Amino acid sequence: MCGPYQPVAGPDAGVHDPVPRAADTRRAPGPHWKVTAMTALVHTAEPIDLTVVRDQVEQVVEEFLAAKAAAASGAGHPPEVVRILRDFLASGGKRLRPLLCVVGWHAAGGDEDPAAVLPVAASLELYQTFVLIHDDIIDDSALRRGRPAVHRALAARHVGHDSAARLGAGEALLAGNLALIWCQELLHTAELDTPRRAAVHRVNDTMLAEVMFGQYRDLLGTERLDDDIEAALGIIRYKTAAGTIQRPLQLGVAAGGGDEETHRFCTEFGVPLGEAFQLRDDLLDVFGSPDGRSAPGLNDLREGKHTVLLALAMAGAGPGQRVRLRSLVGRARLDETGAAEIRAILEATGARDGVERMISARYDRCLEVLAGAALPERATEALRRLAVTATQYTA
Template sequence: MTSGVVDAQAIDLRAVQRQVDAALEDFLAEKTRAAADRGHPPEVVQTVRDFLAAGGKRIRALLCVVGWHAAGGDGDATSAVRVAASLELFVAFALIHDDIMDDSASRRGRPAVHRVMRARLGEDERAERLGAGGALLVGNLALMWAQELLHTARLEPGRQRLVHGLFDAMLEEVMYGQYLDVMGTGRGADDVEAALRIIHYKTATATIERPLQLGAAVAGAGEATMDVFTRLGLPLGEAFQLRDDLLDVFGSPGGACAPGLSDLREGKRTVLLALGLQRGDEVQRERLHHLVGRPDLGEREAADVRTILQDTGAREHTERMIAARYNQVLQVLDGAGFPQAADHALRGLAVTATRYTS
């Protein structure tokens, strides 16, 4: 695998993505061989490989490598790429488990892993429970492999301790965020601050802040750089999740992302819903409480919810929150003094994270 390439103008993010994908494929190919040698079920590795191949923006991996460049990383980027690749296995773990807890039907246009496992069991009356259990174990293996891949980055002891400490902190934060999300669904749905707290732990740290810091740690960055990435990463991570919540309910204007039902059926505690409940009149609030969280919610009822979120200004206010956080990110970058190539890449990724449409 070749190292990352950077010139005075730009970091080749497509090349970085190819390098990350190659690192993942090499690692999983070795896992496939090991499974065959030991008589382990071959479909486990293939399930993880299929999940990764289904798409995803690789934004965490890209941010990790860009963070390495921003912190002065130069020359062979292999260590940064391997840390970045480990993040993608971590994401696979988190999303597989998230889909189990939400009983989501699909992920990235394909059946969710627990639904795939359930289908393999055919007419067995225990298929639903066992399928969820099988997916849980696949997700656990993805996390174990993420940590194993992290150990192959070949870092000097001081940097290795910092990288592993940041990775452990990220894992803990995601668990707390997921706990808040699961235990809070359906309670206090009009509390914007509570919804933002879930975003902070479940998304903002793991999606933006920690990946940037992990890349910087590989480069040997100090506290000042880590602080910049916190001030940049948290608002950008919040904006990323706010955009995701809008897309799930309303889709994208060009139709690349169709409106969905999953968040509404789940009764997910989003900022968008909290704003709708806060701003609605008595009739609108009662209608939202009646519809959101119903597993059998249909398109007609979902259209009613969308109309309320539009009429109360919840959708517009969420857009303003995204714009405010994006501007905050630009202000941080203006004063960060990062190398030109890294600054350019971070500004581009900030646009990707806040304005994506699919």
């Protein structure tokens, strides 16, 4: 298995799937698909250069934070606060959200100077920084992107202090808050007319609240190991699907003055792709990637996250396997031997293959939606590339 649309043998029986199944557009493309694909062949002489967009977005964030660092220094504030955020942003990430935002702006017909959409796109990196820093505090995760999580790194500065962990968590909480506050400030600097500004805020305010509710549900779902696939999908939908694909795309559409239909496209395209993104992420967390760039991990298993992967395993497990899963999953000190046993059950029950099938179905669905949408070809072509990025096997 090496691609997002790698077909997996066997039926998808027993998997509750609220997203309507698409016919496989690769094997039997519909008329829209053909037209779009052929037009794209003619017009993609100037595809959207996502590398350039990525650089532009990074420059906006970096200039914004450089100004914040200078202001903090002038006010005598502790310098590490801004440094933490800059280091975090520099430590990785695909910049998927800002790229989707800029492509959304093109999808809405935005062809003028992209300066207006860049602060909107860049704000999404600060938003994501906020979400991840807080998420790591909530789960008390040790690592993020292979480095100590922010609250752990800050706690290490208080080594020897009785309250080192509490101080580090408090400082990280405040640094995360600043990332959210600055995400909004960056949005407020975007030069948009009143209707577009209002539309951008509607999308952004919706997204932020959705993600908070998703994280809340995720937290409540911890250590509730059962076969409720619908509940697991509900968590995904709010916690990551909306905030990863649908809303970032809609933010760009809103900034570009897109119509109702283009906003609706973002939902139809974004929800299945966002789910596929998270399902891939769940597989990566437990099994790593075949190319070795992402190592198999223990986080989700130790935390006992209510993932679709585990719900499928519980649904397909025999009594003995269920007992073992209940015993092993959610153990804070789960070791590699225990993890290997869980992984074997995830394979034996067909849960891993089931998740692969769910990813494929969702990927197919979003391609079908894309093919049926009357977007500018440059946007269609870029979204096809981003759909691969969002679901492929690299961390």
